[in-house]
Amino acid sequence: MAFKICSIASGSSGNCIYVGTDQVNILVDSGISGKRVALGLGEIGVDPTRLDGIFITHEHSDHIKGVGVLARKYKIPIYATKKTQQAVLNYRQIGKMEHAHFIEIRPDENVTLKDMVIHPFRSFHDAIDPVCYTFLHDGKKISVATDLGCYDEYIVSKLVDSNVLFIEANHDVKMLEVGGYPYFLKKRILSDVGHLSNELSGHLISSLYHQNLSHVILGHLSQENNFPELAYEAVRAVLMDCAHVDHERLKLFVAGRNSNSKLVVVG
Template sequence: MRLCSIASGSSGNCIYIGSDSTHILVDVGISGKRTEAGLKELELSMRDIDGIFITHEHTDHIAGLGVLSRKYEVPIYATRGTIEAIQKTSSVGKIPEDLFHTVFPDEKLMIKDICCNPMRISHDAADPVAYRFAHGRKKAAIVTDLGNYNDYTVESLKGMDALLLEANHDINMLQVGPYPYYLKQRILGDKGHLSNERAGQLLTRLIHDDLQAVLLGHLSKENNMPELAYEAVRVEMTMADEGIAVRDLPMQVARRNEVTPVIHIA
């Protein structure tokens, strides 16, 4: 199984996950042109894509959905609440009804040889989810837009071989930054976004000897920096001292305008 970020950040998200025979996108919050260019770097095209899984209806996750789904007739998978919200989003345009397929948290579905399993998350959207994927015994999860986490989150993400996890903001940068007060409160709230520190604390509960790769994603352009996110998460894990060699954990930061190196989950 392979995992790659085509784009990740507060301005647009598009993640690829696939096997030799199955190719999936999670969110298309960038333009169709950028999505296709990113796939080309992976030696793929939209005609190879078997499905688009949408986490929620915010623009940075669906901006390119209308154009791409209409052009290529790719099946769209999302919760009922998210589908209804997408259909009410005028900027997306009209999407044929038969392209939509409803998913339910903790109910698995197969897309060819990949098992997809949505999980509930806390975010200020209609009916948001994150996604877990399995190919044989290999498992990966894509978890962003997570205002908070609880025991359900931890249990849902245990045993992953690879993980894309939100590290959205540095709390101090957000607090002293230019955002209006209401927006700061929204981001910091239980239905907002995960800070660098909270991402590190969650990762501490998920790390295990067989975790092959971590990709930090959905960084805020205004309230974070890749180097800061990376170091803050490392510090949290080091402080926890769980007896696992944190220094040996392959971890990288997904950039907003760059395709990351492909993570091969062996």
């Protein structure tokens, strides 16, 4: 019984994550072209016509750019909250889309597709109604949490007991502070509704660590304010300070901006 996750693209230039079982294939967001999605899925042997749904986190263009094409070409249902649906329809470059393309989800309410349970939950981000997701199959749990400026007990309670975590490590705070972004943008990214820094990401992972957490994938890295090596080392440094984390066993890696990550198979 395979339960798997593969990041097809991750970062401010476009996000798309595949999660699947033997019976169900879904995407979290599609902020890249339909062509790139098809290529990425092809590399892991998934036919895009077999996608059962695209679960949208929020309406920022790096998460929805490719949604219209996929919905029309492959007739894939788009799962999103009511407010996010409207925001996607209002996005000018989405192309021809209508309410009939969507299926409504609500935070904290499970969606069951055959052998997979999808659980959306609220996150802290400057979008109309942002959510993150956990996925359950055969007693195992995969979680995807990006685009969150901070986390609280509610978010930790949703992510707890994950076997695989896909977590944002967006920026290095010092790089962001001294970098070339305009002041308002720096302030936005650092705010509670912006993005998680490498350090905060490390602390969140540390608080979620348990013996059955096998893989942590770091994603949504800023192109301007982070490097894959830096994100990896910063998170690792936080975890190294935590006596309860088994560094030898935990597999930590960074998802590529424009290429497939490793396909992680759980259980």
